[in-house]
Amino acid sequence: MSFLFPETPAAAFDEFLAATAPADRGRPTWTPDDGPMPALYLSHGAPPLFDDPHWIGQLFAWSQALPKPTAVLIVSAHWESAPLALSAPEAGTPLVYDFGGFARRYYEMTYATPDASALARRVAALMPATEPVHASARRGLDHGAWVPLKVMYPWADVPVLQLSMPTHDPARLVELGRRLRPLREEGVLLVGSGFMTHGLPFMTREMVEFNAVPAWSSEFDAWVAEALATGDLDTLADFRRAPGMPYAHPTVEHFTPLFVTLGAATDPTAAPTTVIDDFQIGMAKRSLQVA
Template sequence: MASRLPVFFLSHGSPMHAVEPSAAATAWAVEAAQLPVPAAVLMVSAHWESNLPLLGGAAAPETIHDFGGFPAELYRLRYPAAGAPEIARQALALLREAGFPAGIEGCRGLDHGAWVPMMKMYPQADVPVLQLSVQPGLDAAHHLALGAALAPLREQGVLIVGSGHMTHNLRDWFHGASGGAGAYAHEFRDWVATRLASGDSRSLLEWAYKAPHAQRAHPTPEHFLPLFVALGAAGEGAQGKCFHEAFERGTLAMDAWRWD
């Protein structure tokens, strides 16, 4: 019988985490090493956006290099893990049972929001992986319900991972934080962390209106939405544990969370 696995939310950072030493990537690897080997990993990546929920159904997903301006070595990397078409079909059935007009995309590969963390968590590429898209045109409650619908997969040994960012203002990141300019990111992060630790998903659903500096921390919502899929899969009232906390250039929060 498969072990019931926890749920993760990772701030995946730059693709350079795949090739440079990184405290965040080390934390991902340490957490993964403590788990039973998953039957598959379901990655909810901020870098796959769609109008309705889509699951990756490729048997051998390609490695997508969905970024520009990085060193050539990054573009040579491949993450040759198998896909999980059967898990995709099971997930689709769960979503449709919950009323979602979902589908399977059979050709799409793994974007860097998926393969960079996977490369550190399972470097041998010996764990099947599939993705779920996010819908930036829909709200946090929609994504929470997605996660709740998919929660039964945990009982089958599927590790559900939301891969996004605790804060994601790349304009501020490029310019760096000086003279206290990054204080807003810390205030936003602390507000969210308090509610994750206490299991207060109700307040989190209203993050865009209630969290301090929400619009600056996330000028667009796609990097925050995977958090709500993770929360939904964790279950109502589940209290999270932060296993990595850091900031890059004072503005890009690299938090990683776990729910058991």
């Protein structure tokens, strides 16, 4: 698959910036007349996303189908920290390049978003006294946040703040999403960022190169899709015993952001809208939104 071994790193992203991304310039920002913003769970990818024109197109089309948010609050698989913490809200906070073995180009990418201090204050105000939010002075956006958002909002003109994931307990994460739900009525896009299957240790080079989908990946993805369609949160919460486990998630941090998204829904048991449901390098990219 050419996007895994590009002659020119991020060439697909460069073409996207020149040919497609200008459609996002000047789009009006959300107003109350648009109604609450949805909450998303997205499979976020890593630097190879910038070499995959198909995935770039999927994410950008998704963002264009939504009102442009007043801000983005994102919970990523790559920041597990308790107690709750927020990334530094200042404009242009440096990124976290939490990956290795890629071309230099990806470590030179920037995403200088506007000041998000107002959102930081709102998030802190929504949390109970028993769970205060620590404000980080230096922590920037990790690749679970800036990689997909750099495609969805390529001009970095939307304030972005990252919230740490303090637990993998589904009930607690659903409750966290519920607390954050009022932000949707203020035009804030809430995002849980993970990957629907993430069994990287079990992928062979041949699987990766030819996008061969192993049974553990397709079976876990189908199980999730069925549980979501029926609003069965109890089944989803028992994900450690799902088909394909533990290969689909040898560690669970790429799946559990889903529960923050579901908690932020007006009705967490309502079936979400699946926006992306294909595979990259054998892993399920299933991504969805809830109202």
